[in-house]
Amino acid sequence: MTQHRIRLAEVTEVHEPENAVSMRPLVSRASHGGDLSMTWIRLDGLHRPLRTDSSTRVYYLLEGSASFTVGDERPFEAVAGDTVVIPRGVVYAFEGQMTYLCINGPAFADGDDIYDLEED
DSSP, X not given: OOOSOOOGGGSOOXXXXXXXXXXXXXXXXXXXXXXXXXXXXXXXXXXXXXXXXXXXXXXXXXEEEXXXXXXXXXXXXXXXXXXXXXXXXXXXXXXXXXXXXXEEESOOOTTOEEOOGGGO
């Protein structure tokens, strides 16, 4: 049965030290289908450069700030209340201290994030 209300405190927190994040998957492919996913994330440092060829990714900053580099563009600062849109297939990186929501459409699936970019 699909949950219509998800309480942040009831979702298990997952730690990913290699990307300086802790996260709680709120809406997933498994729980709500493949249209979209949403994850609450806390970043404290540098997230490795990556890309996804599977979905457009939207970051909505709840607290804090971070510097984003998207493709070949100059880095820019995003602060609480800002939205950052990452098109599929574009390499990007970010760092800072922030809490944010990450929304993927279509939904995130394991293996979507590509980190080993030197071989591309």
